[in-house]
Amino acid sequence: MDASSGHSPRAVAPQQFGRTESQEVRQIDTQTDFINLPTRMLSNEANMDEYTEETALGEINTVVRSRTSGHLENYELVTFKINDPENPKNWSKGKKWYCTLVVAFTCFVVAFNSGIVTSDLTGVSKTFNVSDEVSLLTITLFVVGFGVGPLCFAPLSEMYGRQPVYISTLFLAVVFIIPGARAGNIGTLLVTRCIDGIAFSAPMVLVGGTLSDIWRAEERGVPMAAFSAAPFMGPVIGPLVGGFLSDAKGWRWLYWMQLILSGTVWLLITLTLPETYAPALLSRRARKLRKSTGNSRLITEAELNPRPLGDKLRLILLRPMQLLVLEPIVLLMSLYMAVLYGLLYMFFVAYPIVFQEGKGYNAGITGLMFIPIALGVLVAAACSPMVNKHYLKLSQRYGKNPPAELRLIPMMYSCWLVPIGPCFAGFPVGLGFILIYNSANNYIVDSYQNQAASALAAKTFLRSLWGAGVVLFTTQMYHRLGYEWAGSLLAFISLACCAIPFAFYFYGARIRKLSRFAFSAEDDTENTAGK
Template identity: 65%
Template sequence: MDKAHKLSPNGETRKDYKLVTFADGDPENPKNWSKLFKWYITMVVAITCFVVAFCSSVITADVPGVSESFNVSHEAALVPISVFVVGFGVGPMIFAPLSEVYGRRIIYGSTLLVAVVFIIPCAVAKNIGTLIVCRAIDGIAFSAPMTLVGGTLADLWRNEERGVPMAAFSAAPFIGPAIGPLIGGFLSDAAGWRWLYWIQLIFAFVVWVLITFTVPETYAPTILARRAKKLRKQTGDSGHVTEAELDPRPFSQRLGVFLIRPFQLLFRELIVLLISLYMSVLYGLLYMFFVAYPIIFEVRKGYSSGITGLMFIPVAIGVILSAACAPLVNKHYLKLVLKHNGRPPAEVRLIPMMISCWFIPIGLFIFAWTSYPHLIWVGPCLAGLPVGFGFIFLYNAANNYLVDSYQHQAASALAAKTFIRSFWGAGVVLFTEQMYDRMGDQWASTFLAFLALACCAIPFLFWKYGAKIRQRSKYAFGEDDTELEKGREQQLVDPNSPLHEDLEDLERARSYVANP
């Protein structure tokens, strides 16, 4: 336990505080828990992430069923998919800072419970309005686990241990959307579209029970705050405080910074804007598949929903293979770290991106020109393999590049990317069918392939000009890391320091960098 001083606005010391921290080998520190228990928590939160992603896509298996039941247009029946994805973009802006005030566990438990409850009205809905409203609420609620998983892993694992757990987690958000139409196709064929919601309810309830009753709090500041409160009660000494409790700013002020800064970066920083647009295009392609696959395999080839769901298997395999390669990418990066004496330029993060970006357009070109109704299913089916393989490489590389470029404001840069990505992914679902009808199956997919191909220029652009762009930026990180550490010491002494918000943003980014 260290001593810290809190300064009044005029710079005079007001009181000595006993800073409550973890000691070496402290059993309450999540990083000191047994590897078996840490792996259990890792798998629970990864499965939760999978379930959330599964819930986002499973209902795409029977959109016509909703349209017929409520006598609405096909476009209206797609809206429940869109509003769910919009929720993915809105929720993190609120739940990320809330988790840093109240801890991870209560946010996990409360939001998952809300999500479970609002799945029920979807399953028994009597009109499309009920379905849309409840899916929107579910999207916002389900976004919390997706936001917090990366932070939970950062709570549990030290930097040198985190590679494999992060790889295991990274695959979950992409396998879920691939498995959703597979299970949903056979289930809707057998029992109708309402069972697509009952299966969500079952899965979501199981992970809610696991998280709520078997996963303890992992966020260190919350654990330390409870310890400080206990010490104050036991000793009667109000001087026992945590670092977070030395922050005099109200939560509303901290939330305001988190809400405004992402938009400042998005519209003022070329790196954030272009990377966000690239990730939005990829996210949109993923959700376009949920509409394009039924067009190609059900409408054109006459397959059932269940058989169409099988066509997503190569996408899942590609994702798994990509996740399996993640430790190799990390190993290569560590070599570059040594080569640059521990301070590699941010652009080295673009190397996996420059290699993997080609897989997306390759897969789309194959999908486009093998999707004729008279051709065998093998071509468009296997086209999902390179697409799935490219996704994780691109997302992780983009996240890491943003963090390294905007270290002190990295969480805001990631939030900007997530926000625009989710709205784009929600929008493309609504016009994909019209695009295929008007352009034709082959040219619609080819257009997407050329779009992905054009985006391949982005990592190469930043490889050449990224350093110059960052030098001229007022937001990009250009100071030595030791200044941040000095700033942290200053933060303990003076919570009103202008570095306070930057340090807070950096810590948030370190927690959420792996969130796809």
């Protein structure tokens, strides 16, 4: 199977007559980061060794039949040298941790921006004389942007690197916070929130890739735990801070606070975060070497075997929807994540109903009710490295290709925590969110490997659309069903989703064998044997 069909990206090019290199070689990582390889940007003939190996001389000699002349031609694929200081995976621990904290804080701020406005939607309604449903669109349009933006920004990062996408999108987002804060009518506020949602989606989708760029697989447990907490901590802390801020200063200060935090992370990203994406770094190195040496045969796979534009657009725009519709694993995991995401955003509307309408609390005190969810998220993040160690221990029994279903074990235990939450307290919900979310992401990546970027984009798209929509009917649901039955309904839906990890644990391998997109060990063996 070729790269476009969802299997091993290391298939041999039909016109590539072999690698004639005898130098020392070292794998950059103990596990290939399929999601970080530019498979959507390169043709099926591309060889990914350039991005997965370090070589003594910083090059891989290859012989390729020219598409124009038909003759065999020698090229030198530019690689990182062994222990190359420019390879992000060889950076010092201090530099890696600095980059990790910057991007994790960026992710937190973006998520914070999505939730802080919920603290004073009433103020927006009174200022512009609109209904509560119209004010809720400030959340809905922002979250819709979270689903649409990744379809564009993730591929752009594969083409141009992480840094340009971070800098440009964050700058756009920061600029459009200002007219939102000064909006004279509801239309201006809604348009700016929509633009900000799309622009802010870029950091959310790039952070995981950035961490995979700089950390080796065996080092990644704690950094990924820090990142995984940020998207859930932000929406939880937002109403907590926003409640007291809106009580003191009014709803417009909720936007000025976004400007202060977002401007800070834009400066940090722009001034201090280096490029981390290996293909982009190697492309820059190849251009410099050609200029300094005059050797036009120093090249990268991105220049040697680019994918035609039509194929790129098909993989970027069509493939996520194909996976969502045709793949039961992607569809059901996406639906489960949508339920969790919707539950989180429902809380933004439900908590003011229960505690402000029902108990007479002010916005600040109501914000304190989100603390148990935050504590649950922190405890789950602290447990994530231990969960990862347990997975590595189990996977050693299976050698090179452990079954993807091993990733579901944490979900099978933690899925029961979420149904408890709507009925009793927020702590188990926060605890379950992280463990389930990480398990689902890992399962999708292991199941689809170099199709994982498209699969995750499909998941993000569906999750965000549902999260955006639920806030529009949460008020009516709580008023008509009552607090107790509304919470119970959410618990029942969460309980029904508990069947998903168990179903895939027992039948996932069979489902993947019937798929034309999913990865299987047999495909990897066939492609490797052909090299």
